[in-house]
Amino acid sequence: MVTLPVVGKWCRPSGSLADPIADKALVLGVLACLVVVDGIPWWPLAILVVREVGVTVGRLAVASEVVIPASRGGKIKTTLQLVSLLMFLVPGAPAWFDAIAWWVLVAAAIVAVVTGIDYARTIAAAVKAHRRHTDARA
Numbered sequence: 735m736v737t738l739p740v741v742g743k744w745c746r747p748s749g750s751l752a753d754p755i756a757d758k759a760l761v762l763g764v765l766a767c768l769v770v771v772d773g774i775p776w777w778p779l780a781i782l783v784v785r786e787v788g789v790t791v792g793r794l795a796v797a798s799e800v801v802i803p804a805s806r807g808g809k810i811k812t813t814l815q816l817v818s819l820l821m822f823l824v825p826g827a828p829a830w831f832d833a834i835a836w837w838v839l840v841a842a843a844i845v846a847v848v849t850g851i852d853y854a855r856t857i858a859a860a861v862k863a864h865r866r867h868t869d870a871r872a
Contacts, residue, residue: 758786761815765839768822774836778843782815785850792857799864802856807849814842 762783769776793802821827821835 755790758790761812761819762786764819764823765815768819772822774822774839778839781843782846785846788850789853789857792853796857796860796864800860802853802860805849805852807845807852811842811845811849814838814845818842 762779765779765782768774769779789808796802818835818839821831821838824831827835
């Protein structure tokens with residue numbers, strides 16, 4: 735059994751960035767498998783990939799200046815995404831169950847677009863504030 739102090743000793747600051755990226759890759763990988771194997775439409779996957787890459791790159795770009803926490807909308811998007819995936823993975827589910835899973839995934843894609851725009855604004859504001867602060871010091 736590993737105690738918390740030992741686990742904390744092994745944690746690295748890069749883990750705070752790598753762990754969410756690994757989570758996103760795992761979830762998007764499962765969705766990609768569903769697209770390929772089960773033939774669900776690819777466009778929600780494309781929207782989610784673009785959003786996740788954009789938000790992650792944006793967060794990394796400003797990581798040394800400011801921490802951009804997960805928004806409530808981002809948490810809702812993740813919840814919808816995971817519920818949809820879990821529903822798609824239920825073996826032998828009736829067609830109506832898969833239809834609900836599809837619409838939950840569509841809702842996740844819509845929330846991804848809205849929150850992606852919000853994150854882009856937040857990241858742009860952080861970059862602008864950092865530049866103003868840096869210019870004022872010079």
